[in-house]
Amino acid sequence: MLILKRIHHIAIICSDYKKSKEFYTSILGLTVLREVYRDERQSYKLDLALNGEYVLELFSFPSPPARPSRPEAAGLRHLAFAVIDIAETVQQLQEKGIAAEPIRTDEFTGKRFTFISDPDNLPIEFYEV
Structure with missing residues (x-):
């Protein structure tokens, strides 16, 4: 049997990096651990923490496809x-x-x-x- 300790992080791909960074930091209050721009992927990667614990990765990619939320789609709910x-x-x-x-x-x-x-x-x- 696998021995899992806890969820390490959740990754989210956003369509507007600046808007999503503002939402997750200023609205939800997550704190920035590290922010990098990966030129080869034209992508930001933002590591965010909740109460000092790393919980979320926010990615930006050029023109990501929209994720259907409603009606509910298969995948992360x-x-x-x-x-x-x-x-x-x-x-x-x-x-x-x-x-x-x-x-x-x-x-x-x-x-x-x-x-x-x-x-x-x-x-x-x-x-x-």
């Missing part, structure tokens, strides 16, 4: 962040001009959650813990 207070999270997002879906309750856990979209319409979930 969404990225979810744990939050303490979902109502406070939604309020802070609204103050930054980000609209959230109505808060729902997970029928299996009783926990509240909501979704927003990143600049490329990738669903981002906030799940109250």
Whole structure:
């Protein structure tokens, strides 16, 4: 059996690097660990951390194809962040001009959650813990 310790990181390809970098750093508050431009691939690679832990790679490539989100397509469904207070999270997002879906309750856990979209319409979930 494989011995997996934890998820190391998630990689996202964006269509507008500047807009996505702003979203993930200024809106979501992830911190930049390293940013490099790979000339041979015409691509930025941005390593981002949450609470000091490396969690996300943001890539840019010239003219990436759009990822269908709705109707839901096969593949990665969404990225979810744990939050303490979902109502406070939604309020802070609204103050930054980000609209959230109505808060729902997970029928299996009783926990509240909501979704927003990143600049490329990738669903981002906030799940109250």
